Each structure stands twice: as structure tokens, then as C-alpha cells.
Amino acid sequence: LVGLVCVMFVALRKLWLLLARFLVFYLTICFEDYVLQPLGIPHRFPRNRTETLKKPKWLYHILVSQGVIRPDSRFENVKELKEITTEPEKNATSLPLAVTYSYLRTSDGQQTRKVETLNVFVKLQTGRGMPRWLQAIRAAAEPGVVREVDFYRELGTKPNLKGNNVAGIPTPTCFYADKLPHFNLVFIVLEHLDVNSGREHSYEVIPDHSFNSKIRMETLLKTVARMHGKFLGLVQCHKNTKWIP
Numbered sequence: 001l002v003g004l005v006c007v008m009f010v011a012l013r014k015l016w017l018l019l020a021r022f023l024v025f026y027l028t029i030c031f032e033d034y035v036l037q038p039l040g041i042p043h044r045f046p047r048n049r050t051e052t053l054k055k056p057k058w059l060y061h062i063l064v065s066q067g068v069i070r071p072d073s074r075f076e077n078v079k080e081l082k083e084i085t086t087e088p089e090k091n092a093t094s095l096p097l098a099v100t101y102s103y104l105r106t107s108d109g110q111q112t113r114k115v116e117t118l119n120v121f122v123k124l125q126t127g128r129g130m131p132r133w134l135q136a137i138r139a140a141a142e143p144g145v146v147r148e149v150d151f152y153r154e155l156g157t158k159p160n161l162k163g164n165n166v167a168g169i170p171t172p173t174c175f176y177a178d179k180l181p182h183f184n185l186v187f188i189v190l191e192h193l194d195v196n197s198g199r200e201h202s203y204e205v206i207p208d209h210s211f212n213s214k215i216r217m218e219t220l221l222k223t224v225a226r227m228h229g230k231f232l233g234l235v236q237c238h239k240n241t242k243w244i245p
Contacts, residue, residue: 026136063118093125124186124187
């Protein structure tokens with residue numbers, strides 16, 4: 001009987017904590033939607049597509065702060081690239097952009113201004129279109145955890161780093177990844193992977209529903225298995241995976 005009472009006490013305590021977190025997240029999400037956003041009070045990154053396009057220098061300054069763009073450069077413009085055609089529903093929460101900037105360089109004693117363009121892929125919170133109560137439940141169940149942001153921060157290519165990552169699988173270079181869990185907002189800036197980019201390292205992005213061949217499926221399974229095998233039995237003790245619930 002004592003054991004049963006203890007179990008019930010622990011279960012009720014966990015339920016109470018979950019309910020309390022739900023109320024906090026629900027109130028902060030509503031505060032964002034009904035107060036902060038209508039008043040135009042900014043966060044440390046753009047909250048949606050509209051803000052990103054309306055204030056293009058914001059993205060430029062983020063890239064400068066991360067060391068992706070030279071600090072002595074000058075902002076030129078930001079232009080939208082071709083939207084996703086294979087998965088058009090993702091266009092509501094993503095934004096392929098070309099960030100153009102220029103800087104002075106000296107050659108033969110003369111200064112000329114060189115113009116360069118960086119193609120990036122901006123990802124926003126995909127769950128922002130859900131009912132607020134459902135957003136709050138998801139946030140309360142995993143407080144502070146935003147899986148994609150945490151993956152790029154801890155396992156994928158970290159800002160300013162290229163080459164091998166902790167996960168040991170190919171990922172796009174992550175220039176910036178940040179989150180505001182209490183407002184259910186994220187802002188991720190990745191390199192734009194385009195098979196037609198003409199770069200030495202270009203990639204073809206294949207939608208999930210297009211894995212309809214044996215070769216593609218084998219490649220996917222081998223890649224995922226390599227990452228899972230690396231952390232098998234180590235998830236809760238490895239410094240880069242402790243965030244995983």
C-alpha cells in the first residue's frame with residue numbers, strides 16, 4: 001500500500017509539473033501573438049517570413065555576427081530565390097535567400113569594391129500554425145528542447161565550422177541556429193544546397209516522399225544507422241546528446 005501511494009504521489013507530481021509548464025507556455029505564446037507581435041517588439045532574430053523580408057539587414061547582421069560575412073563589408077541587398085516546388089507546403093516556414101554584400105580590396109595599389117553573394121536557406125518554426133494549446137503541450141512535454149536547433153548546435157555542423165561534425169553524417173553548413181522556446185520561435189540559417197549551383201560541392205535535395213528506389217533507401221538507412229551506432233548506449237552521458245529527452 002505504501003508503495004502504491006508513493007507511485008501515485010510521483011505520478012501526480014509529474015502531472016502537476018506538466019500542467020504548470022503547459023499554462024506557462026500557453027500564456028507566453030499568447031503574449032507573443034497578441035501583444036509582442038502586433039506591437040512590433042523585436043526578438044533577437046526575425047519571427048517569421050514577413051519580418052525577414054521586411055528587414056533584410058537583420059539577416060545580414062546576423063551573418064556578420066557569426067563570422068560568415070566579413071565585418072568590413074557593406075550590405076547590398078537580399079533577394080528571394082526559387083521556392084520549393086517538390087514540397088510547396090514548406091514554403092510557409094522556410095525562405096531561400098541570396099544575401100549580397102560588398103567590400104573593398106586593394107590590388108596594385110588601387111582599391112576596388114568586390115561584390116559577393118551568399119545563398120542561404122532560412123528555416124522558421126514549423127509548428128507555429130498549430131492551435132496554441134497544442135503548441136503549449138509540445139513545449140511543456142520537452143521544455144527548452146527544439147529538436148532541429150539543438151541538432152545543428154550539438155550534432156550537426158556548428159556555426160563557423162565546416163567539415164566533419166559530431167553526428168558523423170553529411171549536413172548542410174549551419175550559419176546560425178537560435179530558439180525562443182517560450183514563444184515557440186526558431187530561426188535557422190543554413191547553406192543553400194542546390195544541385196544547379198555550379199559549386200564544387202553541390203547537392204540534390206530529395207523530398208521524403210521521393211525515396212522510392214532501393215538505392216536511395218539503402219543510402220538513407222546506412223547514413224542514419226551510422227549516426228545511431230555512434231551514440232548507441234551513450235545518449236544520456238555524451239555531452240552532445242544529453243539534451244535528447
